Each structure stands twice: as C-alpha cells, then as structure tokens.
Amino acid sequence: MTYCVGIKLQAGLVFLSDSRTNAGLDQISTFRKMMVYEKPDDRFMVLLSAGNLSISQSVREILQVEKLDNGDQPPITIWNATSMFDAVRVLGAAVRRVHEQDGPALKSAGIDFNASMIFGGQIKGEAMRLFLVYSAGNFIEATRETCFFQVGESKYGKPILDRVLTPATGLDEAAKCALVSMDSTLKSNLSVGLPLDLLVYREGSFASDRIVCIDEHNPYFRMIRSTWGQRLREAFEGIDDPQWDGGAAEHPLLGSSERYEALRKIGHPGERIV
Structure with a gap:
C-alpha cells in the first residue's frame, strides 16, 4: 500500500x-513513488503513483517515450505538449499501453490491473493544473472546490486536508x-x-529546489509527529465530558430528538420493534 x-x-x-x-508481512520494501520532470523555464511536472508497483514502473518508463498522434504535426509527448491537458493525455495513453501489454497476463494470474496516479505541474503559457489518473487511463482535474487529490491509503489523512486547505x-x-x-496515516496503517x-513548487517558476527526502531522523517531521499528537490530546481533553446525571450542562447530551423517537428496548422474546 502507499x-x-x-x-x-x-x-x-x-x-x-x-x-x-509490500507483498506480505515479510516482503516490505522501499520504492520511491515520486517522479519529477523539469525543463527549466519551460515546464515542470510531477508524477505520484500508487497501486501495483510493476504497473507503475512500466508506466513511468513508457511515459518518457510515449507519443500521441497529432495529425500533420509532430507527435505529442510530455516534453513538447503545449498544455498540461495534453501531457496528461500522454500519461493516460501510457497507462493504456501497459494495460494492453500486461493486462491479459495479470488477469490470467488473478491480479487486478491496479494503478492510480496524481499528475500535476505547469507548462509555460498556461496556469498550473493537477490531475487524478485512473487505471483505465482516464482522469479528472482539480478545481477550486476540490484542490487536492489523494491516492493509496487516503482515509486516515483526509480529515485534516478537508478542514485546513483552501486555494488561498x-x-x-x-x-x-x-x-x-x-x-x-503512518500512525494508523x-x-x-x-x-x-516532499516537493513544493512555486507558481511560474518552472523549477523547484524545495525537494526533501524525510526519514525517521528528520527534525521537523519528528517535531510534527510529537506536537500533533500532543495538541490533539490537549484539544480532546478540553472538550466537556457528557453529563448523564440530569444535572445542568451548557451542552446537554440527554434530551429528545425532534425527528427520531428514543431507542426502544426488547423485553421479551415475542416483542418486535419493526
């Protein structure tokens, strides 16, 4: 997982x-899942991948040389595409090419064609764009309403993103x-x-030197891990406990619902509540 x-x-x-x-508890390995494509003053693109590692690695390799037919014009590649939309089309074609080559063999072995990717960046002449690419090679684009994408084991890390992030x-x-x-996510899975x-790209720069590999000794991430857990505990402890004794409370828990009746108890074998 990733x-x-x-x-x-x-x-x-x-x-x-x-x-x-990992391919089991005794087959855990380290493989980087971020690829950076940079042509200074022209284009900057980043690819993140999740799913079957062999599929992801094949897609990365093919993406370097994949071409889209462009009629009478030279074929479109990620290196000459004039828009991120065309660049992600090339990525989608690379995914489909891997599926054509390996999909039948994977299916016969009982393995799903499982790969999802985040692809984003900026090509000179247009604004930054961010895409989520599915295993069929189709994709969707980030908007102001949905300004982030996740792939892999996403559920544990989503709440903080939902609460904090806005386009501004x-x-x-x-x-x-x-x-x-x-x-x-690390805490729960x-x-x-x-x-x-970790990579941070500033709009209009077409390059980035804010790239860091973070291990267990990184002082900032160690601070994040200890501080976040401590602050969560402090926030939790700052919330009042529920009052069950019927006493006065600023935020009472006991009370009737305007929409739903109270839960009924079953007292004998013949009683039904439906």
Whole structure:
C-alpha cells in the first residue's frame, strides 16, 4: 500500500509521497513513488503513483517515450505538449499501453490491473493544473472546490486536508498540512512508511529546489509527529465530558430528538420493534 497527496493552490503546488511497498508481512520494501520532470523555464511536472508497483514502473518508463498522434504535426509527448491537458493525455495513453501489454497476463494470474496516479505541474503559457489518473487511463482535474487529490491509503489523512486547505492556503502551511496528513496515516496503517518525498513548487517558476527526502531522523517531521499528537490530546481533553446525571450542562447530551423517537428496548422474546 502507499499514500500520496497532491495539492493545488493559488501560490503553487505541493506533492508528498511515502515509499513503502509490500507483498506480505515479510516482503516490505522501499520504492520511491515520486517522479519529477523539469525543463527549466519551460515546464515542470510531477508524477505520484500508487497501486501495483510493476504497473507503475512500466508506466513511468513508457511515459518518457510515449507519443500521441497529432495529425500533420509532430507527435505529442510530455516534453513538447503545449498544455498540461495534453501531457496528461500522454500519461493516460501510457497507462493504456501497459494495460494492453500486461493486462491479459495479470488477469490470467488473478491480479487486478491496479494503478492510480496524481499528475500535476505547469507548462509555460498556461496556469498550473493537477490531475487524478485512473487505471483505465482516464482522469479528472482539480478545481477550486476540490484542490487536492489523494491516492493509496487516503482515509486516515483526509480529515485534516478537508478542514485546513483552501486555494488561498500558503505553500508552507499546505506542506505542513500534508505532513500532518501523512503522520495520521503512518500512525494508523503499517502499510505506509518512511522515508517520504516532499516537493513544493512555486507558481511560474518552472523549477523547484524545495525537494526533501524525510526519514525517521528528520527534525521537523519528528517535531510534527510529537506536537500533533500532543495538541490533539490537549484539544480532546478540553472538550466537556457528557453529563448523564440530569444535572445542568451548557451542552446537554440527554434530551429528545425532534425527528427520531428514543431507542426502544426488547423485553421479551415475542416483542418486535419493526
């Protein structure tokens, strides 16, 4: 399993991925799931991948050379595409090519064709864009209403993203939010693990030097892990306990619902409540 998140903001893009893969409890390995494609002053693209590792690696390899027919014009590749939409079309074609090559053999072995990817960046002449690519090669694009995508083991890290992120969120705050999201996932799921790859891209720069590999010794991430857990505990302890004795309370728990009747108890074998 894995966990990756991509965030699109007014100020730029944030990408974060773990590096754990496993094929059973005794076959846990480390493989990086982030790929960066950079052509200074022209284009900057990042690919995050989750799912079957052999599929993801094949897609990455084919993506470098995959071409889309462009009529009388030169074929479209990720290196000459004039828009991120065309670039993600090339990625979708690479996914479908791998499916054509390996899908039947995987199916005969009882293995699903399982791969999902986050692909985002900026090509000179247009705004930043972020896409979620499915195993069929189709994709959707991030919007102002949905400014982040997750792939892999996403449920544990989603609440903090939902509560914090907006398009106006700053890059550093979004990077912090992504790391808290990753920490929540690491805490609850052993199939996600260190080291992590974090990348922050500033809008219009077409390059990034804010790339870091985070292991268990990284001082900032160690601070995140200890501080977030402590603050959650403090916030939890600051919430009043429920009052069951009928006494006065600022936020009473006991009371009747305007819509639903109270739960009824079954007192003998012949009683029915339906």
